[in-house]
Amino acid sequence: MKTLFATIIAALIFVSCGTTPKESNTESDPKTAEEKKSSEANTSFADGQYLINSNLSTCNWVGTEITTETHTGTVNIYKGSTSVMNNSVSSGFIAMDMSSLDVTDLTGSSKERLQRHLKSEDFFGVEKFPFAELKLESIKSKGGSSTAGGILNIRGISHPIAFPISVSQDGNQLTLDGDMTFDRSKYDVKFRSGSFPKIFPNLGDKLINDDITISFHIVAES
Secondary structure, three states: OOOOOOOOOOOOOOOOOOOOOOOOOOOOOHHHHHHHHHHHOOOOOOOEEEEEOOOOOEEEEEEEEOOOOEEEEEEEEEEEEEEEEOOEEEEEEEEEEEEEEEEOOOOHHHHHHHHHHHHOOOOOOOOOOOEEEEEEEEEEEEOOEEEEEEEEEEOOEEEEEEEEEEEEEEOOEEEEEEEEEEEHHHHOOOOOOOOOOOOOOOOHHHOEOOEEEEEEEEEEEO
């Protein structure tokens, strides 16, 4: 059985959830180009508290083995919120339901076996640690791009993390899209990790890469 660890929250981040804008043949117009640049750099949002709509939010994960074998899946957003102060996102919190871990690249018994393994103590231990959490502490923008900084908690272990993010607003909805990559070995997820040679010696082509990528699309409403 090929197994693979991959998560969160989630989320938290996080396969891109947005769509790529179509190129415009009006780019040569200096005014149009300037308006586009201004729009991309806009980080001004309406102050207030925004609650995450878990039904509209998604979180996808991707994990790989050293053989380039790839597994993909989803995890549900449980709850969360984000705050805007002085027209900028000042903080946020996202909780992911680890018991909802789903594998999307397999079917039938193979899918069920991998899902059970990911939820076991070999990986996330969801019975003891039912939630993963991302605490968003800042979003800094420069040159039309933004970077989020915060604390990621998995299996009760917390570490700082930073990742690219984009934020937009439409009416009372605030949308956050991001791709977050984290090192699972830092969160005591050891199964077939090269970071624990005494536990898993001579893994060869059975090694599972430590880096996990999470793509998230978070919709929060005031």
